[in-house]
Amino acid sequence: MPEPIFQDIPDYKSKKGEDFMSDGQTQHFKAKLNAWKDQLINDAETTITHIQEDSSKVADINDRATLEEEFALELRTRDRERKLIGKIEKTLHLIELGDYGYxxxxxxxxxxxxxxxxxxxxxxxxxxxxxxxxxx
Incomplete structure (x- = not known):
């Protein structure tokens, strides 16, 4: 699985005397979480396309079994990511409430x-x- 896209966003550098979860910090984490969520949604859409395109009839029964196992693994991964999207959305809600970071x-x-x-x-x-x- 590729590294999350939020890894491309540089870490936040606190300013001297800055309050915890200042506007700059909350905006940083909001951007990081939204980028991660967008990547997960894009990956899910790619999987759907991939399964639709690659599920054409395979002549060999062994090849078909291998392909179905690959699809099952991909779908399990996407299911875990679906749950992660829910956790990201919950975290974004905490940011909106001002409870994030505690x-x-x-x-x-x-x-x-x-x-x-x-x-x-x-x-x-x-x-x-x-x-x-x-x-x-």
Whole structure:
């Protein structure tokens, strides 16, 4: 799978004395999230076209089985991405509400470095680590 297009957007450089989740920061993450969402939607449309064009009759039963397995894998990937689009939309909504960048568990600021790596993060690294330990 190709790298997300939001990786092409340079990381935000905080200005000295800048408040957390200033207008510049929120606009940066909004642009990053929208670019990622647009890429996922474009990938889904490409998959639909690819499946429609490549699903013509294949004479060999083994080739047909291989092709169907490839389609199934692609569709599973797109299903995961569909769920990710929902998470991106939820995150964009949090930006609009002014709640983006704060941990849903403890309310602390999520570091800009974490948000750059995972723009949909909704927990600080400490709360996420604790939650993951509980899952095991």
């Amino acid at each position: 941990c849903k568990t403890c309310g602390a600021e999520i570091s800009l470095m974490r948000l750059e790596a995972r723009p949909t993060a909704d927990e600080c690294i400490d709360c996420k680590t604790i939650a993951e330990r509980k899952e095991v």
